[in-house]
Amino acid sequence: MLQDQSHIDSTSQPMETSAAGLVDRLTTSLPKIYRSYTVRVFLQAIITIWAVMSLTFVLVRLMPGNPVDVLIEQILTAEGISYQEAYDRVAASFNIDKDATELDQYFQWMGDLLRLDLGTSITSPGTKVIDEIARFLPWTVFAVGTGLLISFVLGIIAGMPMAYYRGSKLDHILSFFSSFSTGVPNYIWGLLIIIVPGIAWRWFDIGALRGTYDVGLTPGLNAAFILSALEHAALPVFTYVIAILGTWMLSMKSSTTGVLNEDYVNVAEARGLKERTVIRSYVGRNAALPLFTQLTISIGFVLSSGVVVEEIFVYWGIGHLLFQSITVRDYTSLQGVVLLLTAAIVFSNLFADLTYGLLDPRVRVSGEK
Amino acid sequence: MPALSPETVLRVDDLSIVYRTDRGDVRATNDVSFELKRGEAMALIGESGSGKTTISLALIRKLPKNAVVTKGQILYQRENTVQDVLGLSRRQLQAFRWNDCAMVFQGAQNAFNPVLKIRKQFEDTARAHGWTDKVAIRKRALSLLELVRLDPERVYESFPHELSGGMKQRTLLALGVLLSPQVVILDEPTTALDILTQRAIIDVLNDMQRQLLFSIIFISHDLSLAAEMADTVATVYAGEIVEIGAVDDIFYRSLHPYTYGLLTSVPTLEHAQDILQSIPGSPPNLIAPPSGCKFHPRCSFASEQCQAESPQLQAESASHLAACWHKDRLLASREEGA
Numbered sequence: 001m002l003q004d005q006s007h008i009d010s011t012s013q014p015m016e017t018s019a020a021g022l023v024d025r026l027t028t029s030l031p032k033i034y035r036s037y038t039v040r041v042f043l044q045a046i047i048t049i050w051a052v053m054s055l056t057f058v059l060v061r062l063m064p065g066n067p068v069d070v071l072i073e074q075i076l077t078a079e080g081i082s083y084q085e086a087y088d089r090v091a092a093s094f095n096i097d098k099d100a101t102e103l104d105q106y107f108q109w110m111g112d113l114l115r116l117d118l119g120t121s122i123t124s125p126g127t128k129v130i131d132e133i134a135r136f137l138p139w140t141v142f143a144v145g146t147g148l149l150i151s152f153v154l155g156i157i158a159g160m161p162m163a164y165y166r167g168s169k170l171d172h173i174l175s176f177f178s179s180f181s182t183g184v185p186n187y188i189w190g191l192l193i194i195i196v197p198g199i200a201w202r203w204f205d206i207g208a209l210r211g212t213y214d215v216g217l218t219p220g221l222n223a224a225f226i227l228s229a230l231e232h233a234a235l236p237v238f239t240y241v242i243a244i245l246g247t248w249m250l251s252m253k254s255s256t257t258g259v260l261n262e263d264y265v266n267v268a269e270a271r272g273l274k275e276r277t278v279i280r281s282y283v284g285r286n287a288a289l290p291l292f293t294q295l296t297i298s299i300g301f302v303l304s305s306g307v308v309v310e311e312i313f314v315y316w317g318i319g320h321l322l323f324q325s326i327t328v329r330d331y332t333s334l335q336g337v338v339l340l341l342t343a344a345i346v347f348s349n350l351f352a353d354l355t356y357g358l359l360d361p362r363v364r365v366s367g368e369k
Numbered sequence: 370m371p372a373l374s375p376e377t378v379l380r381v382d383d384l385s386i387v388y389r390t391d392r393g394d395v396r397a398t399n400d401v402s403f404e405l406k407r408g409e410a411m412a413l414i415g416e417s418g419s420g421k422t423t424i425s426l427a428l429i430r431k432l433p434k435n436a437v438v439t440k441g442q443i444l445y446q447r448e449n450t451v452q453d454v455l456g457l458s459r460r461q462l463q464a465f466r467w468n469d470c471a472m473v474f475q476g477a478q479n480a481f482n483p484v485l486k487i488r489k490q491f492e493d494t495a496r497a498h499g500w501t502d503k504v505a506i507r508k509r510a511l512s513l514l515e516l517v518r519l520d521p522e523r524v525y526e527s528f529p530h531e532l533s534g535g536m537k538q539r540t541l542l543a544l545g546v547l548l549s550p551q552v553v554i555l556d557e558p559t560t561a562l563d564i565l566t567q568r569a570i571i572d573v574l575n576d577m578q579r580q581l582l583f584s585i586i587f588i589s590h591d592l593s594l595a596a597e598m599a600d601t602v603a604t605v606y607a608g609e610i611v612e613i614g615a616v617d618d619i620f621y622r623s624l625h626p627y628t629y630g631l632l633t634s635v636p637t638l639e640h641a642q643d644i645l646q647s648i649p650g651s652p653p654n655l656i657a658p659p660s661g662c663k664f665h666p667r668c669s670f671a672s673e674q675c676q677a678e679s680p681q682l683q684a685e686s687a688s689h690l691a692a693c694w695h696k697d698r699l700l701a702s703r704e705e706g707a
Contacts, residue, residue: 263474263478263479263480264480264481264482264483266431267480267541268482269431269466270429270431270467270471270472270474271466271471271493271494272462272463272466272468272494272498273463273493273494274463277493277497281485281493286482286483286484289484360483361528361530362483
């Protein structure tokens with residue numbers, strides 16, 4: 001109603017005040033902006049993230065225990081002072097306003113977020129959440145990203161022959177492996193790798209591979225550090241590869257099977273194209289298309305998928321930070337990490353949506369409409 | 370290799386093909402023999418499932434994996450050398466395909482790789498057969514696209530989805546003759562197209578054949594198309610050629626009840642038919658085909674002889690052969706009717 005009126009006003013009075021003109025311009029241009037595909041999906045992404053964040057805010061506070069209780073418990077058992085004394089001491093050492101209600105905290109936090117400020121840790125005052133994330137995140141991105149890429153490439157390579165020779169012995173063996181690899185969760189693979197080759201066969205020293213690089217090395221572009229980082233990442237990466245590989249193989253197999261029945265593959269063969277050309281440009285390229293979307297989407301899940309694996313290998317990434325924050329009920333850090341994981345998933349979906357057109361010319365056209 | 374007459378580009382002898390399936394062997398093609406002359410257009414007509422497509426796929430050795438050629442040879446002659454397609458090595462086969470015999474498949478809608486431009490697909494094809502000069506490929510492709518009455522520059526740089534169905538069909542025709550093959554096989558070249566586009570395709574085909582002098586085998590259940598385009602018509606029933614002859618012989622003096630049945634099942638402009646005749650029954654099961662003449666269960670002229678013995682193709686005139694025990698009775702009944 002309001003919009004309609006301002007519209008009528010503007011048409012009936014050509015010479016109007018600038019404020020009314022602005023309203024009018026907004027009411028006509030806003031729907032137009034919203035109709036733009038990119039703007040629309042972006043807005044939807046922001047709303048999704050906001051909803052998840054609000055939910056997280058409530059949920060972390062519904063967890064039994066709070067950061068103060070956790071520490072009071074520790075101090076009480078260690079020093080034997082009164083509860084009130086312990087409470088005051090802890091509250092003083094923490095970076096919190098005791099009188100702030102949950103609603104105050106919520107608006108405070110949302111306001112900070114708008115300024116891209118994740119706040120400071122509750123349990124270690126002075127440490128910015130963003131700094132903590134910056135410290136842990138690169139290792140996770142490195143390990144899981146490498147695992148994801150290796151498994152993606154291997155999966156595509158192994159999936160195609162499965163489709164070409166489906167029903168053969170090769171297909172049966174690879175299919176069995178794929179289902180097994182997908183069915184067993186990654187932390188079980190991690191445990192298996194530690195227990196069997198690590199402890200039983202002593203192929204490597206598990207103890208020495210804790211952390212993300214050898215103690216005493218300075219991070220930077222030197223050979224010793226890079227080698228050590230690779231060495232420490234090897235087992236988590238291997239775990240991720242094994243655990244994700246099967247999914248890619250099965251996806252590629254079914255995708256290739258579908259493409260092999262397409263007319264254009266048949267025609268390509270009738271055209272006397274070299275087998276290599278047909279496999280690469282006709283079968284492979286079309287079969288891998290849907291997998292690229294899957295890959296962009298899974299980049300989002302990358303960050304969260306390794307939480308337990310990182311604990312198992314004592315590989316200090318974002319999962320380690322998440323785990324720690326939960327243990328001591330560090331609400332702000334916890335919220336920061338969850339925000340990051342959510343944003344990663346939402347934005348990788350968005351990215352997949354917006355980039356698919358680059359790979360598939362058919363989507364390019366409909367995307368512009 | 371046997372010597373072929375100089376005018377012959379393709380000769381098929383006693384071609385028999387079975388499909389191995391779980392339920393048994395499907396005898397899709399039985400002792401099919403025919404000859405195709407330079408510049409000739411031959412139509413294979415028959416119901417769905419009669420084996421037309423199997424024959425055409427065998428001609429470029431593109432049969433499904435479970436198909437086995439049990440008998441016969443497929444001889445192509447070009448510049449006085451004869452080769453049997455069934456005996457080619459993998460590399461020879463790759464060189465043979467599209468260069469000597471191109472096949473325009475049914476349903477051109479999905480014949481092009483959706484992620485590659487038309488240009489790339491012309492180049493792929495030419496390069497696989499030893500062309501290296503992109504400019505020369507482009508020149509040839511554009512002239513062919515022009516021949517099929519498309520806007521050459523625009524189509525050449527398009528993605529397949531940017532073309533309409535009729536445009537794709539014509540583009541595929543242009544691609545089909547890119548390497549100047551001697552034989553072009555067209556599988557239902559006009560189905561799934563509207564009537565105006567069908568008209569355009571037929572005109573384009575006639576034009577192209579006149580200019581490029583290739584031979585055509587086309588498969589169709591559209592008899593009007595066959596009448597218009599073909600020099601020779603072969604009727605295929607249950608995997609066998611039951612009648613073959615010049616187009617006028619088949620359409621005006623057909624000698625096989627099945628051909629006659631096909632002809633009377635379509636309306637014509639000349640004769641005002643009140644009721645269209647349809648052929649009773651359905652095509653036979655090719656795993657266990659009927660004894661004797663395979664058409665006898667559906668034939669109004671069938672006798673005991675038809676059940677017991679399979680008739681051979683017999684020459685009625687030099688170019689008109691039919692496999693039927695009761696040609697005379699068919700002729701008599703037609704005269705009565707007329």
